[in-house]
Amino acid sequence: MTDEPADVTATRLAYDTVAQDYADLLRDHLAGSEFDRAMLGVFAEQVARGGGGPVGDLGCGPGRIAGHLAGLGLEVVGVDLSPGMIEVARREHPAVRFEVGTMAALPFADGALAGALAWYSVIHTPDERQGELYAEFARVVRPGGILLLAFQVGEDVVHLTHAYGHDLDLHTRRQHPDRVRERLVEAGLTPTAELIRQAVPPEKSPQGYVLAQRAV
Template structure:
């Protein structure tokens, strides 16, 4: 029996704890971010142009991105480590399928997905295991399929002990774009576009969006 890494257990517990308040806080966030909507629109258009198919929202949280993609006409399924987040997602987006699962061991067959996105979802995985995530993404995305990432830019690790109105124990890791590009290439993706914007409002670091294609 494989022992789950401590950081995975801590991440699940943290998001189970904050699920309701997290969903409430971010419920209308996309409406105020034209950059987010633009990148999701480009991703959706590329998947449709390539023939369409199932898209995985990996680390979907309360389902707000999956719900938005479904509204754009995408066939989408959300996967999240936190059972409570999945409960909230199913309640708030009853027309979308959601499953409990780990990004390190996704519940999809090889090459099953036409596209996948990890929207601020790789940020809780330690540096030394992030390559494994990209390899798993490459396993489930078909050749020619698309991958969209969003993450905070930087090198520091932030330890959250209180967030969304709750005490918790959660580490978030900002990412170096050049290292993300290297990992994508090593996993079997080709970079197609990269966009970095400056912080807005309460954000403390630049935000990066990366579009890649499975080769």
């Protein structure tokens, strides 16, 4: 794509390559992660308490989180830059709507969403462009709406050359919770809750979850 950042092209290629194997490996992951289910449950309850409405799963991958949220009664739309991932998501979760798109230019009108989540999906964007993502998240969430972020905790960059049974070229960036909160505030979102849990093998780092709300 013209003028597309090289990291975006590389991320799309990597996830197109691993899409089905990624989905197969993580399909039942939520069943063994009570912390993930707890944070997703809180998110769903807060969206419902705010009157409900459409929710965006931003960087949805093969749709496993979108499918879980739909099972909790939410109206979910998944967005991912990888056509391969969207193909898998549509096949495995036919009742949920999925679209190809980027987090830097989401296919939603201003304030169209009651909530949004970026579940380990900001981790491939360089630091200098992370603020743009948070601003885009804030744009599409309505006043009073909810945002949930999940990320690996740390400050280093990991270069993956083989994962999910495939050779690839992908960089992941761990996030410092203080900087996550700063970016949320800069984008007009107020952090309301945070959970940091220790790594569970094969994880290599603690995992972070932050809930925030757009100012009314």
